[in-house]
Amino acid sequence: MSTRIHVTVNGVEYSHFVEPRLLLVNYLRDVLRLTGTHVGCDTSSCGACTIHVNGKATKCCTMLAVQADGCQITTIEGLSHNGELHPLQEGFNECHGLQCGFCTPGMIMTAADLLQHTPQPTEQDIRHALEGNFCRCTGYHNIVKSVQYAAKKISEAAVVH
Amino acid sequence: MSTNGLIGRAVKRVEDKRFITGHGNYTDDIVLPHQTYAAFVRSQYAHARILNIDTSAAKEMPGVIAIFTGADLAAVNGVPCGWQVNFKNGDTMKEPKHPLLVADKARHAGDAIAVVIAETKEQATDAAEAVKVEMEELPCVVDAAKAVQAGAPLVHDDVPNNKSFDWVLGNPIEEVNEAMDKAAHVTTLDFVNQRLVPNAIEPRSYNSSYDPVSEKYTLYTSSQNPHLIRLLMCAFVLGIPEHKVRVVSPDVGGGFGSKIFHYTEEALLTWCSKKIGRPVKWTSERSESFLLDAHGRDHVTKAEMGFDANGKIVALRVKTYANLGAYLSTFSSCVPTYLHGTLLQGLYTTPKINVDVTAVFTNTTPVDAYRGAGRPEATYLLERLIDLAAHEMDMDPAELRFRNFIPPFDGVQQPGYQTQVALQYDSGNYEGVLKKGLEMVNYADVRREQQEAAHNGKLVGIGFSTYIEACGIAPSAIVGSLGCRAGLFESAQVRVQPTGKVSVYTGSHSHGQGHETTFAQIVADKLGINLDDVEIVHGDSEAVAFGMGTYGSRSLAVGGSAIMKSIDKIIEKGKKIAAHKLEASADDIEFKSGNFTVKGTDKSIGFGEVALTAYVPHVYPKDLEPGLDFASFYDPANFTYPFGCHIAVVEVDKETGKVSLKRFIAVDDVGNVINPMIVEGQIHGGVVQGIGQALFEGAEYDDNGQLTNASYMDYCMPRADDFPMFETASQVTPCPHNPLGVKGAGEAGTIGSAPAIVNAVIDALWSGGHKVKDIRMPLTPERVWHAMVDA
Incomplete structure (x- = not known):
């Protein structure tokens, strides 16, 4: 038994028949072959699978693909535009905010949500926002700095414009 | 040493782009043509005999291709251990192999009983649930000290007392006892270094395929050392020809x-891929990772440190039970012995040391190297003892350390330091890192603040840890004499392309360490070319001739040194080519900043022109082969010995026992630094793993051998909001025995940090009059509160 869903992922419209039990993360990874979104656990704890669903950071390892019917989805692959990195992507490179890179897409997507509603976060705001995303490599220190870098860059760009 | 200044610079990582844009290529991202998927039937029990396996219903399930059980693998070997340790009496350790699928009995919860292969992941999982296994549960044992007692259940029926081996190192016990008896003060600790779950965020994943035409296997594996996996799997487990097996570790x-470690699933999937003639993939679920990925630590220890009246350490006596779990994982046996006992000299001049280790099987997940591997256990032991001794003798813990430090030595003018426990330290300046740490923390000020806090009814503590580790693993002859069944050298091929671009094939493997940047910095610096003109290739047995992989903070010290050897050969040959072109003697050619120049003249040609000449050898020395491409193997002369000083400042809530980390200072000396940004990142990550052990993490088994916190809902992982920003600094004492002068930075943070935290909490409690000797890690609020009220 399959159900038809329509979703827009990174600006592209898709329509597929999916099994009702198919997880959204597996739809993205296995059906659309967007493998930047990762699975690190099965309990919505680690945050490696964080994407944006209708603009909100969402852990898609515990969301069904059928629940995403009609939704606008952004994954890490859709974050940069016209070859220009998002300030968070740039920040993670500038501040050494990643090592093995496995948690990085989820981290960036969570931080992107934070900066949408809190453009000038304090260090504690950032740490609190990221507490649902595990990183085993960096000790979080440089991830916090990466988000601070992006926040500064975005606010400076806003002043210029 | 540098010719264009790239060495020592905080160059941004070249590998980042694929990760920050979602284009990393991890094993689970790979889907092969005609892909199939595996799921496992695993034991629910920690110890149970298999009475019957009924696969008939499962075989009829949709999409099922094959189901295999232990009976199908009767002719296949189990996975062996890579390091032989002998009993005190000389007998070889007991080393039952780990079967790919157990046929007789399960020895830990999660032991694999059957594998189901199907068209989709979901179909494989459904069918695995339909396999009916009848089992008889047996009594089990989870605690190492209990496992050796008479009458304890036997994990392996043919291993008496569950003892894999017993082992001793250091001075004769009689000498140590005599020194201890004469000591003016003896500090004693009975403690547990608890079991940890490594929890790499990428679960283990394998995808294995077989091509019947070429008779070649390809295994994609989330491994730190693909060549070693290939060797173990081909030669010891499956008995398949090594040259017909390609092992690839892509992004990990x-x-x-x-x-x-070589895990059973790697060999099993490879075996299955030939049986069914299609690629087979398995990616561990997190709940499986908790039960299967080799755990770390798990020591039960009694340690005594004796002091004379002046606070000089006169003796150290250690007895440890090391829990190795149900089977000996690849390097399990060397962790509590040669990576633990050998580090018990620490930074101190202790004249008499004896360490006695009993390694034990239990019905738990196998235990093996986890970041630091033995050295965190040694450091925790020493640093807890010396801080506690300072409290007991009413001395300042920094002062007590200064009294006992080995004096500075560079390993060149002054010889290396011979320890009582087999190693010879290469170079060190231990006072230096503690002095720097004291300056950074403003020691007098924080002690004053602590007194003021105590006056106001608050508990503030300052904890130290001055650590040393042995890394740059390892000189093959030395580790061979200690039982290692492999050499621990590294290989590197540096291939200069005709256009002067350079490809480097390294046997090291990067799974976050940034080799693609650090190694490129070395090559670009030494050859005087742009960073962009260097490509680092790793992780593919088809591309890289051989490799021993990445662990034990060895990549730069051993793998980087192998690259240096190849660079030297390239420059030497380049000089001959340049000499011919410039009509000079090769002895008169010097190479600097990318140019070969006749000494004392302005006659020179560039590196690119020499490269082109090597491949278009029209005007070329008669006795020289074309090409500019050299492979090297580097076997280190000694381990390297990074060291450092970590200081924690904590506040303990009197009402709840909750520990708040206020400051963390880390001064690390890892020798010369190629990329300070990457080294600092390694320290940060390591520090958090150590603090994770001190405050949050710990595997908890119940008496039935069930891991009761086997999920992220239950196992407390360190999170972003648990930490302040860290204060780090480095001191540089070069390694005297490798060409880069580097020591290694991967494990330092983890080794140093845990005891600093625990010492700080104990110090906070003493400041409030609670004379607590020990609190078992992790220091949860409940445990700290109990320690306070019980003291």
Whole structure:
């Protein structure tokens, strides 16, 4: 038994028949072959699978693909535009905010949500926002700095414009 | 040493782009043509005899291709251990192999009983649930000290007392006892270094395929050392020809030791891929990772440190029970012995040391190297003892350390330091890191603040840890004499292309360490070319001739040194080519900043022109082969010995026992630094793993052998909001025996940090009059509160 869903992922419209039990993360990874979104656990704890669903950071390892019917989805692959990195992507490179890179897409997507509603976060705001995303490599220190870098860059760009 | 200044610079990582844009290529991202998927039937029990396996219903399930059980693998070997340790009496350790699928009985919860292969992941999982296994549960044992007692259940029926081996190192026990008896003060600790779950965020994943035409296998594996996996799997487990097996470790999402080892699933999937003639993939679920990925630590220890009246350490006596779990994982046997006992000299001049280790099987997940591997256990032991001794003798813990430090030595003018426990330290300036740490923390000020806090009814503590580790693993002859069944050299091929671009093939493997940047910095610096003109290739047995992989903070010290050897050969040959072109003697050619120049003249040609000449050898020395491409193997002369000083400042809530980390200072000396940004990142990550052990993490088994916190809902992982920003600094004491002068930075943070935290909490409690000797890690609010009220 399959159900038809329509979703827009990174600006592209898709329509597929999916099994009702198919997880959204597996739809993205296995059906659309967007493998930047990762699975690190099965309990919505680690945050490696964080994407944006209708603009909100969402852990898609515990969301069904059928629940995403009609939704606008952004994954890490859709974050940069016209070859220009998002300030968070740039920040993670500038501040050494990643090592093995496995948690990085989820981290960036969570931080992107934070900066949408809190453009000038304090260090504690950032740490609190990221507490649902595990990183085993960096000790979080440089991830916090990466988000601070992006926040500064975005606010400076806003002043210029 | 540098010719264009790239060495020592905080160059941004070249590998980042694929990760920050979602284009990393991890094993689970790979889907092969005609892909199939595996799921396992695993034991629910920690110890149970298999009475019957009924696969008939499962075989009829949709999409099922094959189901295999232990009976199908009767002719296949189990996975062996890579390091032989002998009993005190000389007998070889007991080393039952780990079967790919157990046929007789399960020895830990999660032991694999059957594998189901199907068209989709979901179909494989459904069918695995339909396999009916009848089992008889047996009594089990989870605690190492209990496992050796008479009458304890036997994990392996043919291993008496569950003892894999017993082992001793250091001075004769009589000498140590005599020194201890004469000591003016003896500090004693009975403690547990608890079991940890490594928790790389990428779960282990394998995808294996077989091509019947070429008779070749390809295994994609989330491994830290693909060549070693190939060797173990081909030669010892499956008995298949090594040259017909390609092993690839693509991007790997963190290892921390847990991805060093050869796991049963790697060999089993490879065996299955030939049986069914299609690629087979399996990616561990997190709940499986908790039960299967080799755990770390798990020591039960009694340690005594004796002091004379002036606070000089006169003796150290240690007895440890090391829990190795149900089977000997690849390097399990060397962790509590040669990576633990050998580090018990620490930074101190202790004249008499004896360490006695009993390694034990239990019905738990196998235990092996986890970030630091033995050295965190040694450091925790020493640093807890010396801080506690300072409290007991009413001395300042920094002062007590200064009294006992080995004096500075550079390993060149002054010889290396011979310890009582087999090693010879290469170079060190231990006072230096503690002095710097004291300056950074403003020691007098924080002690004053602590007194003021105590006056106001608050508990503030300052904890130290001055550590040393042995890394740059390892000189092959030395480790061979200690039982290692492999050499621990590294290989590197540096291939200069005709246009002067350079490809480097390294046997090291990066799973977050940034080799693609650090190694490129070395090559670009030494050859005087742009960073962009260097490509680092790793992780593919087809591309890289051989490799021993990445663990034990060895990549730069051993793998980087192998690259240096090849660079030297390239420059030497380049000089001959340049000499011919410039009509000079090769002895008169010097190479600097990318140019070969006749000494004392302005006659010179560039590196690119020499490269082109090597491949278009029209005007060329008669006795020289074309090409500019050299492979090297580097076997280190000694381990390297990074060291450092970590200081924690904590506040303990009197009402709840909750520990708040206020400051963390880390001064690390890892020798010369190629990329300070990457080194600092390694320290940060390591520090958090150590603090994770001190405050949050710990595997908890119940009496039935069930891991009761086997999920992220239950196992407390360190999170972003648990930490302040860290204060780090480095001191540089070069390694005297490798060409880069580097020591290694991967494990330092983890080794140093845990005891600093625990010492700080104990110090906070003493400041409030609670004379607590020990609190078992992790220091949860409940445990700290109990320690306070019980003291």
